[in-house]
Amino acid sequence: MRSFIRFILKNHFVILFVIIELVSLLLVVNYNSYQRSVFMSSSNNVSGGLYDSYSNGAEYLMLRQVNRELAQENAYLRSRLPESFKASRDYFNLVFDSLSQQEYIYRAAKVINNSSNKRFNYITLNKGRNHGLEAEMGVISSRGVVGIVKNISDNYSTVISILNTRLKVSAKLKSSGYFGALEWDGSNYQYAYLNEIPRHANVKVGDLIVTSGYSSIFPGDILIGHVDEVNLNEGESFFEIKVKLSVDFKNLTYVEVIGHPLKQEQLNLENETEND
């Protein structure tokens, strides 16, 4: 205590200066409206900035849930799009019953296993029969077509990804409408090949490739990729088109599974016709 008092006595000049200066500045801030407003707003900036960075951090921790909700919302919104309904342009429907017209249903699912480095790549989803998934359903992500559901269990399902040489997807050129089969050659996960486009079609680099809508698995006009390279060999009647896939298979988290309640009806009808 004595040394403390000695310290104060020794430095009384500096301590007194600090005290008086603080009193003066306190007066400045308390009695001058401009300085008060600046002081208050800057301290609000400090606290506001603190809250802001806190919520940024908390938001980051919530990303998982937010992503899931957004994916679900996307799926719901997609199922409300006009393309999801049986086209009503062809006929008039006096009683508009949206349920009976729903053609495609989208369900969000999470990718829990994925590969892109094999010749036969499969994706595993965290949803299965209990969630309304069935085999032969199309799978897309927000960026484009991913694959087709192959096997299904109660809670999981496996998907043949486009990066699988056993899968062929019916695709068309968005601009001209010529359609062909999209195949992966098993080498680069970013590129696939579109075959069966006739040589009289007008194909340019950069043209969009979308699903044809002929397969009862995918609705039409879902993005697959764009034309990266066009080759026309001498004597061949088909283009060899290299397609840059729009989906990044190295970075796939949430996908949507497309249900098609009227599929069976369509297939039955097609079979009947073929067997005739």
Next chain:
Amino acid sequence: MISYLPRYIFNFFFLMLVQVLVLNNIQFSGFVNPYLYVLFIITLPFETPGWLLLLLAFASGFSIDVFSNTMGMHASATVFMAFIRPYILRAFAPRDDYQPGTLPTMSFYGTGWFLRYALILVFAHHLVLFYVEVFSVTHFFSTLWRVFASVGFTMILIFISQLFSRGKNRGR
């Protein structure tokens, strides 16, 4: 020491009145303000104890604040100036130190010494005052320009007033 008392009481009130009634009404082109009242702190005797120096500085600054509705601004600037005064005096001390019975004025230590000593204190005072007044760094350079201009003006007034006090001292 006690014999200085009436002189400094007179100084205090005289400088306050001049500052409040005359100089506060002078504003050249909107931003040059002379603050002559700091002369009171500048010319206090060498032997003034530190605590008294600070309290007197607060009192004079606070009085100006009361009259010009700038609560605390002049007080903080003047207290800061009083705080650095002992260090400036020590740094500017002549070889054989300050003589007892002398005051830090032009008549005792010469024009050059006094102007250098006063310039540093006035500059410190104005720097604090104008930046506390602006209370932000966004107008940094325009404020600095105001500081320099006002320092120049204040120094001219201090020089003139010292010429008068010189005559008074000689007369004694």
